[in-house]
Amino acid sequence: MKIIKWHYLLAALIIIFDQVTKYIVAASMRIGESIEVVPSFLYLTSHRNAGAAFGILQGQRWFFLIITIVVIAVVVYYMQQYGTLSFTFGIPLALVLGGAIGNFIDRMLFGEVVDFVDVYLFAYNYPIFNVADAALTVGVVWLIIGMFLDERSRKKEEAH
């Protein structure tokens, strides 16, 4: 199987894992209900967010759907371009693709996103998020670091 297919398989696995976890939380927990996993650090709290990160722009469903379609189109374009070149570069692209589609499905179906990962970083209660958010964030950070390191190694080559 060409490596590009592995990237789409990874994105599909993220979408499935995201949707299954959201379904279990939505089906078995009341909104606001919280289950302690690690005392004063990690809780599973059933939450809904009709906005984007940190609850910004509540209710802007169509705006988010359009932005997400643009995000998906850009990521698929780069996956087709670079995903075949370097397997490692294709992985964060697949993480972003899977995460974007995961939240897109929720917004299409319900106009809001199911969140449940409730983490307390020291005293700060970080916004409740989900598998799709985690994949998006890891993918975005990975791409930023990857491009930075790539740029630096290119400069080193030019220097010699």
Ligand SMILES: CCC[C@@H]1OC(=O)[C@@H](C)C[C@H](C)CCCCC(=O)CCC[C@@H](CC)/C=C/C=C(\COC)CC[C@@H](O)[C@@H](O)C[C@H](O)CNC1=O
């Ligand atoms: C992860 C991006 C947010 C995600 O974007 C998406 O869906 C994309 C595909 C579509 C958006 C409409 C467009 C991106 C807006 C960019 C943005 O927002 C700046 C983000 C920076 C980022 C650092 C890279 C912070 C991260 C924060 C959080 C995640 O920490 C792990 C907290 C998540 C909780 O507020 C949770 O309630 C959010 C809810 O689940 C809905 N999720 C979204 O809108």
